[in-house]
Amino acid sequence: MFRSEINAGLLKSSVDTVSVLVDECKVRLDEDGLSIKAVDPANVGMVELDIPADSFESYEADDELLGLNLVRFQDITGMANKGDSIVMELDEETRKLLIRIDGLRYTLSLIDPDSIHQEPNVPDLDLPGNVILPGREIRRGVKAAGMVSDHMAFGVSDDEGSFYMSAEGDTDDVRVDLRDDDVIELETGGETAQSLFSLDYLDSMAKAIPNDAQVEVEVGDDYPVKMRFEVSGGEAQVTYLLAPRIENE
Amino acid sequence: MFRSEINAGLLKSSVDTVSVLVDECKVRLDEDGLSIKAVDPANVGMVELDIPADSFESYEADDELLGLNLVRFQDITGMANKGDSIVMELDEETRKLLIRIDGLRYTLSLIDPDSIHQEPNVPDLDLPGNVILPGREIRRGVKAAGMVSDHMAFGVSDDEGSFYMSAEGDTDDVRVDLRDDDVIELETGGETAQSLFSLDYLDSMAKAIPNDAQVEVEVGDDYPVKMRFEVSGGEAQVTYLLAPRIENE
Amino acid sequence: MFRSEINAGLLKSSVDTVSVLVDECKVRLDEDGLSIKAVDPANVGMVELDIPADSFESYEADDELLGLNLVRFQDITGMANKGDSIVMELDEETRKLLIRIDGLRYTLSLIDPDSIHQEPNVPDLDLPGNVILPGREIRRGVKAAGMVSDHMAFGVSDDEGSFYMSAEGDTDDVRVDLRDDDVIELETGGETAQSLFSLDYLDSMAKAIPNDAQVEVEVGDDYPVKMRFEVSGGEAQVTYLLAPRIENE
Numbered sequence: 001m002f003r004s005e006i007n008a009g010l011l012k013s014s015v016d017t018v019s020v021l022v023d024e025c026k027v028r029l030d031e032d033g034l035s036i037k038a039v040d041p042a043n044v045g046m047v048e049l050d051i052p053a054d055s056f057e058s059y060e061a062d063d064e065l066l067g068l069n070l071v072r073f074q075d076i077t078g079m080a081n082k083g084d085s086i087v088m089e090l091d092e093e094t095r096k097l098l099i100r101i102d103g104l105r106y107t108l109s110l111i112d113p114d115s116i117h118q119e120p121n122v123p124d125l126d127l128p129g130n131v132i133l134p135g136r137e138i139r140r141g142v143k144a145a146g147m148v149s150d151h152m153a154f155g156v157s158d159d160e161g162s163f164y165m166s167a168e169g170d171t172d173d174v175r176v177d178l179r180d181d182d183v184i185e186l187e188t189g190g191e192t193a194q195s196l197f198s199l200d201y202l203d204s205m206a207k208a209i210p211n212d213a214q215v216e217v218e219v220g221d222d223y224p225v226k227m228r229f230e231v232s233g234g235e236a237q238v239t240y241l242l243a244p245r246i247e248n249e
Numbered sequence: 250m251f252r253s254e255i256n257a258g259l260l261k262s263s264v265d266t267v268s269v270l271v272d273e274c275k276v277r278l279d280e281d282g283l284s285i286k287a288v289d290p291a292n293v294g295m296v297e298l299d300i301p302a303d304s305f306e307s308y309e310a311d312d313e314l315l316g317l318n319l320v321r322f323q324d325i326t327g328m329a330n331k332g333d334s335i336v337m338e339l340d341e342e343t344r345k346l347l348i349r350i351d352g353l354r355y356t357l358s359l360i361d362p363d364s365i366h367q368e369p370n371v372p373d374l375d376l377p378g379n380v381i382l383p384g385r386e387i388r389r390g391v392k393a394a395g396m397v398s399d400h401m402a403f404g405v406s407d408d409e410g411s412f413y414m415s416a417e418g419d420t421d422d423v424r425v426d427l428r429d430d431d432v433i434e435l436e437t438g439g440e441t442a443q444s445l446f447s448l449d450y451l452d453s454m455a456k457a458i459p460n461d462a463q464v465e466v467e468v469g470d471d472y473p474v475k476m477r478f479e480v481s482g483g484e485a486q487v488t489y490l491l492a493p494r495i496e497n498e
Numbered sequence: 499m500f501r502s503e504i505n506a507g508l509l510k511s512s513v514d515t516v517s518v519l520v521d522e523c524k525v526r527l528d529e530d531g532l533s534i535k536a537v538d539p540a541n542v543g544m545v546e547l548d549i550p551a552d553s554f555e556s557y558e559a560d561d562e563l564l565g566l567n568l569v570r571f572q573d574i575t576g577m578a579n580k581g582d583s584i585v586m587e588l589d590e591e592t593r594k595l596l597i598r599i600d601g602l603r604y605t606l607s608l609i610d611p612d613s614i615h616q617e618p619n620v621p622d623l624d625l626p627g628n629v630i631l632p633g634r635e636i637r638r639g640v641k642a643a644g645m646v647s648d649h650m651a652f653g654v655s656d657d658e659g660s661f662y663m664s665a666e667g668d669t670d671d672v673r674v675d676l677r678d679d680d681v682i683e684l685e686t687g688g689e690t691a692q693s694l695f696s697l698d699y700l701d702s703m704a705k706a707i708p709n710d711a712q713v714e715v716e717v718g719d720d721y722p723v724k725m726r727f728e729v730s731g732g733e734a735q736v737t738y739l740l741a742p743r744i745e746n747e
Contacts, residue, residue, distance in 0.1 A: 355642070
């Protein structure tokens with residue numbers, strides 16, 4: 001059983017954070033709300049999305065596991081204007097999702113959840129570098145890095161007291177340094193640590209992070225990076241985890 | 250003899266309604282105004298456009314029949330800003346159309362009208378379903394239908410007292426129901442009637458219908474649909490007629 | 499030795515005027531400022547750009563000749579917002595250009611100036627037709643001409659007291675006439691003179707001329723056209739010179 005009503009902008013921004021990594025996913029519903037865990041086919045990028053029941057305009061659900069085609073789902077939610085409400089209801093008999101947007105009724109076939117890539121276990125990491133910065137700064141660093149390379153480093157420098165994003169190309173280099181004044185919070189953990197990531201993934205993730213979101217970034221030495229942020233002013237929580245490229249490969 | 254001056258926005262919006270169906274057309278001029286009738290090469294979609302003499306800033310014409318390359322004509326009118334006036338004058342000697350837009354003079358060769366597809370006779374139909382709704386609702390229904398199929402139905406349901414647009418895909422369905430409250434006027438004629446149309450044509454037509462135009466839609470059972478609306482607040486009248494796809498084909 | 503700070507908008511608009519003709523160029527630096535002279539590979543279009551030292555927010559330079567990859571350089575300056583300052587500094591040791599934009603540091607490899615096409619000598623011409631008009635009028639004439647041909651004429655008519663831009667196509671013609679009232683200044687030199695130019699080049703040049711710049715156009719009879727204008731309200735000076743197509747070819 002599932003019946004809910006939710007603000008279109010919130011739903012769209014939330015689902016965008018998942019769809020940059022996968023085309024289909026499992027959606028878990030229970031009385032606490034809606035949650036999605038997904039990992040891309042290459043097992044490099046993970047996402048965890050939670051929309052608590054309270055963030056819906058109305059919400060009722062028994063435990064359900066749905067298989068969702070995200071490409072199709074985004075087309076449908078794209079019919080809504082920002083202020084619209086989107087009603088979603090599970091038809092128990094047909095196991096189809098009925099989606100209503102201001103006079104429009106869309107009957108969406110679901111995917112067999114068993115046919116979808118397994119949900120990942122997002123590991124608990126204790127990483128030395130911690131920084132909180134606006135989404136737009138990450139986007140800027142990623143864009144700059146893209147001018148010279150197809151991968152980039154995230155790092156903390158204890159000496160300089162900075163969080164940095166950098167990329168080295170064949171002839172040119174680029175680097176963004178953010179110090180205490182430039183960010184919302186910065187902790188280097190007394191270490192200098194750096195990890196290298198694929199720009200493909202970072203670029204996709206950066207596009208799904210709202211410009212004005214406060215993003216908690218945790219970074220280590222040749223470790224995955226964790227990015228945590230909220231969507232629509234706290235209505236939904238998202239965690240990205242991205243595996244590093246090992247520099248000596 | 251033909252010499253006229255007309256608001257650029259009005260001329261552009263009017264000609265757009267024809268150019269979505271054909272690349273060239275016959276233009277009839279007489280003392281009442283300018284009119285175009287055209288049918289697409291597959292004989293599926295027809296358009297009738299009338300710009301009365303009064304809607305021009307100035308207008309003088311004897312009976313004339315011109316052959317117009319619409320693609321070229323749209324390029325030219327595209328040089329004008331919305332508030333500009335466009336002066337059109339027929340050079341009797343060269344049989345070319347002189348178009349002037351704020352210092353710019355364009356000499357346009359006309360096409361031999363005999364080489365252009367014959368003008369259609371728009372049939373008089375007496376269809377049971379009649380609804381008046383804003384252009385934007387049609388555009389929305391057409392866009393939604395495009396997510397699941399390449400054709401869609403327009404219909405009236407006497408039971409539900411509604412006008413609807415719907416499409417059935419292989420796995421998903423979509424339907425927009427508009428009842429008395431949602432539309433400007435609705436008459437089902439005491440019948441339930443539905444016809445199926447090609448989305449290609451409906452999409453083109455919907456794009457040329459102004460968002461805020463009141464569109465009179467007449468619909469029957471496996472009959473053509475007729476859509477009548479005005480451009481620029483009544484300055485020009487347009488009628489579309491679209492042949493149905495027969496469902497049992 | 500070179501170290502400077504400059505408004506991002508000024509630098510971008512200035513460099514755009516050069517990059518429409520060439521992908522790489524020599525940049526001359528001395529105590530008077532920064533200057534570029536370049537000619538396209540086909541020797542048809544020339545550009546001269548001067549940004550005086552005073553137009554920089556800060557400027558220090560000994561005589562230097564740098565080889566600049568303009569495509570790459572535009573990517574970098576594209577990271578800056580209009581109001582940003584861009585700091586450029588030459589690293590004497592590595593002979594690389596260090597570019598800083600609000601926390602972003604880009605290390606740009608330079609090109610060996612000897613490998614770049616020689617700088618042109620812009621000839622002194624004494625042409626009969628002189629007109630000063632806004633950049634947007636040139637852009638409009640060029641756009642109109644593009645509808646009918648791939649080359650267009652610039653000319654002055656002493657009889658009509660006008661500067662004109664015109665193009666003749668296979669079937670259609672287009673012409674923009676500008677008289678005393680339409681332009682800022684007009685001198686025909688008592689002659690009727692016309693030269694024909696490639697629209698490819700004119701289109702590129704017109705796009706780099708600011709809409710509101712006052713452009714001094716000098717035109718002769720089968721002679722190059724010279725267009726002089728300022729960028730960012732006088733902070734930089736640009737001269738274009740474009741060789742004519744000979745009509746009888």
